[in-house]
Amino acid sequence: MSSEKLFAILIACLCLTNELALSEAVKYCYSDDEHPYLQAGTKTAYEVEHGIIKNTTVPNCKPMQIWMLIRHGTRNPGKEEIKNMKHNLPELQQKIIKNHEQYRKGSLCKKDLEKLRTWKLDANLDKHKHKHLTAQGKKDLSSLGARFKDYFPELLQSYPLDSSRRKYKFRSTDIERTIVSMDSFINGLFGNATVNNTEVVPTSKDTLLQLYKICKSWLDQVSNSSDKNEVDKLLNGSLFSEIIGNVSQRLGFSHRLSFDDVLIMYTACSFENAWHIDERSPWCAAFTKGEKEIFEYEEDLYCYYYSSYGQILSSVVGCPPLQDMFNHFTKLENGDSNEEPQGIFYFAHSTTLQLLLTTMEIAKDSVPLKASNYETMRNRKWRTSRLAPFAANLAAVFYKCDSSNKVRLYLNEKPLHYEGCEAGVCDWEYLKKKIGFKAFNCNTNICTK
Numbered sequence: 001m002s003s004e005k006l007f008a009i010l011i012a013c014l015c016l017t018n019e020l021a022l023s024e025a026v027k028y029c030y031s032d033d034e035h036p037y038l039q040a041g042t043k044t045a046y047e048v049e050h051g052i053i054k055n056t057t058v059p060n061c062k063p064m065q066i067w068m069l070i071r072h073g074t075r076n077p078g079k080e081e082i083k084n085m086k087h088n089l090p091e092l093q094q095k096i097i098k099n100h101e102q103y104r105k106g107s108l109c110k111k112d113l114e115k116l117r118t119w120k121l122d123a124n125l126d127k128h129k130h131k132h133l134t135a136q137g138k139k140d141l142s143s144l145g146a147r148f149k150d151y152f153p154e155l156l157q158s159y160p161l162d163s164s165r166r167k168y169k170f171r172s173t174d175i176e177r178t179i180v181s182m183d184s185f186i187n188g189l190f191g192n193a194t195v196n197n198t199e200v201v202p203t204s205k206d207t208l209l210q211l212y213k214i215c216k217s218w219l220d221q222v223s224n225s226s227d228k229n230e231v232d233k234l235l236n237g238s239l240f241s242e243i244i245g246n247v248s249q250r251l252g253f254s255h256r257l258s259f260d261d262v263l264i265m266y267t268a269c270s271f272e273n274a275w276h277i278d279e280r281s282p283w284c285a286a287f288t289k290g291e292k293e294i295f296e297y298e299e300d301l302y303c304y305y306y307s308s309y310g311q312i313l314s315s316v317v318g319c320p321p322l323q324d325m326f327n328h329f330t331k332l333e334n335g336d337s338n339e340e341p342q343g344i345f346y347f348a349h350s351t352t353l354q355l356l357l358t359t360m361e362i363a364k365d366s367v368p369l370k371a372s373n374y375e376t377m378r379n380r381k382w383r384t385s386r387l388a389p390f391a392a393n394l395a396a397v398f399y400k401c402d403s404s405n406k407v408r409l410y411l412n413e414k415p416l417h418y419e420g421c422e423a424g425v426c427d428w429e430y431l432k433k434k435i436g437f438k439a440f441n442c443n444t445n446i447c448t449k
């Protein structure tokens with residue numbers, strides 16, 4: 001071989017190794033991302049979203065009652081999801097590793113690939129425990145209880161041993177994850193005091209927290225309506241087609257993965273991030289931030305037509321909790337405070353909370369969400385990651401004041417920006433004018449028609 005040829009080969013080799021080194025150096029690593037995108041709709045961890053309440057004092061006012069609607073904490077996936085995770089993920093894991101190592105395809109960085117290699121499905125994940133509250137879910141609720149005790153020491157002292165007067169009211173839907181959430185919250189509030197006036201109402205009789213499960217006209221509307229159309233349009237459209245193509249390529253497949261495979265990886269990513277808030281699921285490395293935002297939009301779209309403004313009966317089935325709040329506050333206004341509890345706590349579901357927010361006209365966009373307007377709705381108000389993550393909660397505090405009474409509103413421990421109120425502090429008279437008519441006339445008789 002001539003020296004010239006040898007030189008050329010040498011140069012080529014040098015360039016090649018350089019290129020490899022370079023591409024490894026600039027390659028994005030999810031594991032190294034200091035600001036990973038953690039918003040995952042209703043599977044968002046509460047720790048990612050909640051605020052901290054700084055100062056609950058309202059000048060010349062005294063807090064009389066706190067009313068809260070609280071979603072259960074972090075839960076397990078559904079039965080089908082658990083089945084698919086167990087069935088599909090280990091195989092995908094092996095194939096992705098093989099794609100990278102044996103076929104030199106795919107573009108996950110080394111660190112992300114290593115994390116994926118050591119990944120194991122949570123051994124405690126059992127299909128008999130589908131949708132059960134997780135260990136993190138208990139923590140979500142007990143720490144929430146402990147913080148609210150700090151925020152409102154006048155209202156939430158210790159559990160009274162003399163229960164001649166019902167100082168506190170706790171009520172949950174008849175489902176494991178909400179009942180355990182209630183117990184965890186009480187534990188955060190009062191330690192291991194035995195609270196013997198908790199109430200669990202069977203779904204078939206729960207016209208307060210789960211009217212949507214029994215309201216016939218609403219059920220008819222939902223099963224009949226075009227809500228699934230927008231979601232299907234998005235799933236069948238070019239955005240999701242691109243996601244499938246991009247993810248397949250990123251993971252080193254020469255064929256297009258099925259939608260179900262891509263979805264189950266996203267499901268694992270969302271749930272694992274919520275179960276272990278100090279760790280990151282290796283499955284998230286399969287997706288870019290932009291792709292995660294599209295998945296987020298898909299759930300927002302679904303919820304918009306299932307439990308919000310896209311469904312005309314939402315503000316009817318979402319009304320009973322608002323009516324309950326208004327009834328309690330009216331009693332306080334009229335001076336019945338001896339009869340009224342200091343704290344009222346309801347434990348329910350993301351749908352319950354979304355319907356209540358919709359009844360109150362919170363997070364209402366002027367343009368409806370559609371499959372076709374993803375780009376223009378990027379700054380939408382209807383964003384379930386923010387509104388309804390695990391352990392999401394709406395708190396309303398009634399203050400008796402020297403002049404006009406006030407109601408203070410918080411969503412996920414942030415002042416709720418409500419039109420006509422200042423940093424979440426509303427005049428009670430204004431609130432009655434704004435939504436009182438709706439609250440006192442729920443019109444739920446249409447459910448039985």
Ligand SMILES: *[C@@H]1O[C@H](CO)[C@@H](O)[C@H](O)[C@H]1NC(C)=O
Pocket residue numbers: 055056057058059
């Ligand atoms: C809390 O806010 C009120 C006004 O709403 C103010 O008068 C008071 O000084 C504040 N207290 C603290 C400790 O910041």
Ligand SMILES: *[C@@H]1O[C@H](CO)[C@@H](O)[C@H](O)[C@H]1NC(C)=O
Pocket residue numbers: 191192
């Ligand atoms: C719970 O109860 C046990 C026994 O009654 C007591 O020893 C313990 O200190 C209590 N824990 C808390 C956090 O109150």
Ligand SMILES: *[C@@H]1O[C@H](CO)[C@@H](O)[C@H](O)[C@H]1NC(C)=O
Pocket residue numbers: 161163196197
């Ligand atoms: C709850 O416990 C207290 C104190 O042990 C008791 O006086 C009261 O009757 C109990 N209430 C109910 C509803 O069981």
Ligand SMILES: *[C@@H]1O[C@H](CO)[C@@H](O)[C@H](O)[C@H]1NC(C)=O
Pocket residue numbers: 219220221223224
């Ligand atoms: C759908 O709506 C029509 C009338 O609009 C009604 O007759 C039919 O029973 C509904 N179907 C379902 C499945 O609810």
Ligand SMILES: *[C@@H]1O[C@H](CO)[C@@H](O)[C@H](O)[C@H]1NC(C)=O
Pocket residue numbers: 232235236259
């Ligand atoms: C696409 O549309 C068809 C019906 O038109 C539907 O059966 C299917 O589930 C949709 N979704 C996906 C992801 O293909």
Ligand SMILES: *[C@@H]1O[C@H](CO)[C@@H](O)[C@H](O)[C@H]1NC(C)=O
Pocket residue numbers: 239242243246288290291
């Ligand atoms: C898919 O990848 C292409 C090329 O990198 C990119 O332009 C496009 O935005 C990606 N699509 C999605 C939905 O992220």
